[in-house]
Amino acid sequence: MYRSLFPRDLFAELDRLQREMQQVFDLSPSIRGFGRGGFPALNIGSTPTSVEVYAFAPGLDPARIEVNLDRGVLTLAGERAPLADANDEKQTLHINERFAGRFRRVISLPDDIDPAGVNASYRDGVLQVSIPRKASAQPRRIEVQ
Structure with missing residues (x-):
């Protein structure tokens, strides 16, 4: 009878x-999207009135998260x-996908932001940073006379 040479599932x-090779090159997308860019994972979007940054960082103490905005560059660190x-000598760790350690993410922002009105909040493991746009940069309707 045929016996597998590999104790694990070949497809797994x-x-x-494939995941390890993609992380090394981090250039080409796969069916799962682009490779992981770092910790915390980010979603960045904009509205006509603000730029919204969401950092997915569960298990952090909000007091230990540093949020800095300097000359149009937003820095998230902690x-x-x-x-x-994880340090138990009796336990053998086979897979460790949870990030631990220092992190720093740097995001370039558009020129039309207003640094005076930045608001940051942390809830349910998600850090939300809202940066308003300058009033002069917001679209407005001009009445034709």
Whole structure:
């Protein structure tokens, strides 16, 4: 009878190899989208009145998150502590996909933002930074006479 040379599922191993190779090159998209860009994962969008940045960072103390805005560059920095039982000598860790350590994300913002009105809030593991646009940059309707 045929006996597998590999103790694991071959397709799972091929999938793991593809993910590792994609992380090395981080250039081409796959069916899952582009490779991970770092921690925390970001969503950045804009409205006519503001720029919205969402950082998905569960398990952080909001007091330890640094949010800085300097000359149109938004910087998010902080540290995520490792899990307590990750250092247990009796435990063997096979897969560790949870990020632990210092992080820093830098985002270039458009020129029409108003740095005086920045608002940051952290709720349910999501940091939301809202940066209003300058009133002069917002679209307005001009009445024709």
